[in-house]
Amino acid sequence: MxxxxxxxxxxxxxxxxxxxxxxxxxxxxxxxxxxxxxxxxxxxxxxxxxxxxxxxxxxxxxxxxxxxxxxxxxxxxxxxxxxxxxxxxxxxxxxxxxxxxxxxxxxxxxxxxxxxxxxSNGNDIVLSKTAKDVKELSGQEVYLLQYSVSHYLLNRALQKAGVDPAGVKTVNISDSEISAAFVSQDAMKHAVSWKPLTEDMLKVKGATKLFDSSGIPGExxxxxxxxxxxxxxxxxxxxxxxxxxxxxxxxxxxxxxxxxxxxxxxxxxxxxxxxxxxxxxxxxxxxxxxxxxxxxxxxxxxxxxxxxxxxxxxxxxxxxxxxxxxxxxxxxxxxxxxxxxxxxxxxxxxxxxxxxxxxxxx
Missing domain, CATH: 3.40.190.10 (Periplasmic binding protein-like II)
Known part of the structure; x- marks a missing residue:
C-alpha cells in the first residue's frame, strides 16, 4: 500500500x-x-x-x-x-x-x-541486518518512506524502547525501491516497511525483526x-x-x-x-x-x-x-x-x- x-x-x-x-x-x-x-x-x-x-x-x-x-x-x-x-x-x-x-x-x-x-497486527516491521534490539538504532540511519505509517511505527518503537526519536536519522526511500535496496546494498543496515515488501528483506543474511505493529495494536x-x-x-x-x-x-x-x-x-x-x-x-x-x-x-x-x-x-x-x-x-x-x-x-x-x-x- x-x-x-x-x-x-x-x-x-x-x-x-x-x-x-x-x-x-x-x-x-x-x-x-x-x-x-x-x-x-x-x-x-x-x-x-x-x-x-x-x-x-x-x-x-x-x-x-x-x-x-x-x-x-x-x-x-x-x-x-x-x-x-x-x-x-x-x-x-x-x-x-x-x-x-x-x-x-x-x-x-x-x-x-x-x-x-x-x-495492522504485524504487517508493518522495523528490521535490521546488524542490530538485535531497537535500542541499538540510536545514532543510526534508518531507511523508510518518510511521513508515512512506517515513520510513525519507528517513532513508537523508539519511544517504547526509551530511545529519543531525534537521535535516529531517517532516510527517505520510496516503497518501490526499499526492498531491492535492502537486499542488494550492504550500506543499508536498518529499514522499516510492510508486507509483502518485507518478505524478501527478512531473507537477507542476518536480518532481524526488531519491532512490528503488533506491539502497538490498533494504532x-x-x-x-x-x-x-x-x-x-x-x-x-x-x-x-x-x-x-x-x-x-x-x-x-x-x-x-x-x-x-x-x-x-x-x-x-x-x-x-x-x-x-x-x-x-x-x-x-x-x-x-x-x-x-x-x-x-x-x-x-x-x-x-x-x-x-x-x-x-x-x-x-x-x-x-x-x-x-x-x-x-x-x-x-x-x-x-x-x-x-x-x-x-x-x-x-x-x-x-x-x-x-x-x-x-x-
Missing part, C-alpha cells in the same frame, strides 16, 4: 481548497440528490474484500436494496486516489487513518471515517473516509457499503467453498499466491463483525490512539505551515471526545453506520 509522501502535500492542500470552494458554490441540493457513487481502494490486504464484493455481486445487491449505484474502483495509485477524493471525483476512499488526517482533513476538507476495516488503522456532508446527505451510500462489507467478511470468516472463492479473488487482485495471502491475513486484525468494530471505535483507548497519531503528525509538520499547535485541527472520536479545536473539526469518527450494522438495522 503506497503511503503519504511530503512531496504530494502541496497538491493535496490545493485540491482540498478547490474541493471546499466547489462544495460552497453548489450547496447541498446536488449532494442530496445523488444516486450514483464511486468508492476507490488500492491493493492492500485490508481492502481486498472489495474486489470480491464487486465480482460476486454482493455490492450490487446491497446498492440495489437502497436504490443506488456504487462503483467500486481498484485504483493504481494510493496518493492519486486520495487526491481524487479531495477533488470530489470519488465519494469515498480507503486510507491509513493517519493519511486521512494529514491529507483531506489537514487540507480543510471536513472528513468522516464511516468504516474501519482492520488494523495503524485502515479505514474508509467520505466527506462529512456527503455522508449526511446520502446515508444510504454508507449503509450499502457496510452491508456488503460485513456480508463479505462473514463469508471469509465462515470458511468453506465460498470463502475459498473469495480468497482466490483476493489473491489474484493482490498478485500474490495462497501462501502470500495467508501470511498477510495472519498479521492483519480484521473486524469481522460490526459489534467488534463498534466496540473498538467507541472505546476510550481509541481517543488515545488518535491523540498519538495527531501528536506525531504535528511534530513532523504534516498539519501545514498554518498550524501553530497540535490542537489546530479538531478530531471528534466516536465516543464524543474532541481532540483539538472544537471550532475546526475536520476529522470525525462516525460509528453510527457500524452501530446500525451491529443492531441488524441495515
Amino acid at each position: 503506497k503511503r503519504l509522501k511530503r512531496a504530494v502535500r502541496a497538491c493535496a492542500l490545493l485540491l482540498a481548497t478547490l474541493a471546499t470552494v466547489g462544495i460552497a458554490a453548489h450547496g447541498t441540493a446536488e449532494a442530496a440528490a445523488k444516486k450514483s457513487f464511486k468508492l476507490a481502494y488500492t491493493v492492500y490486504i485490508g481492502f481486498m474484500p472489495f474486489s470480491y464484493m464487486k465480482s460476486s455481486g454482493i455490492m450490487k445487491k446491497w446498492a440495489d436494496k437502497y436504490g443506488i449505484d456504487v462503483d467500486l474502483i481498484l485504483a493504481n495509485d494510493y496518493v492519486g486516489s486520495v487526491n481524487q477524493f479531495i477533488a470530489g471525483e470519488i465519494d469515498a476512499v480507503g486510507v491509513a487513518s493517519m493519511d486521512g488526517l494529514t491529507m483531506p482533513a489537514a487540507g480543510g476538507v471536513d472528513t468522516s471515517v464511516f468504516l474501519i476495516t482492520d488494523y 495503524i488503522m485502515d479505514v474508509f473516509i467520505g466527506k462529512t456532508e456527503t455522508l449526511k446527505d446520502n446515508p444510504d451510500f454508507a449503509k450499502a457499503v457496510l452491508g456488503a462489507w460485513y456480508e463479505a467478511l462473514g463469508i471469509l470468516k465462515a470458511g468453506g467453498p465460498k470463502a475459498e472463492e473469495m480468497r482466490a479473488v483476493m489473491t489474484s487482485a493482490m498478485g500474490t499466491d495462497a501462501g502470500g495471502l495467508q501470511s498477510q491475513l495472519d498479521t492483519t486484525h480484521f473486524f469481522y463483525t460490526p459489534a467488534d468494530a463498534y466496540a473498538f471505535l467507541t472505546a476510550a483507548e481509541n481517543a488515545k490512539i488518535w491523540d498519538s497519531i495527531r501528536t506525531f503528525c504535528f511534530a513532523q509538520g504534516l498539519f501545514g505551515q498554518g498550524a501553530s499547535s497540535v490542537d489546530a485541527i479538531g478530531i471528534e472520536t466516536a465516543d464524543g471526545t474532541v481532540l483539538g479545536d472544537k471550532n475546526n473539526i475536520k476529522m470525525r469518527i462516525n460509528a453510527s453506520f457500524t452501530k446500525l450494522a451491529a443492531d441488524g438495522k441495515l
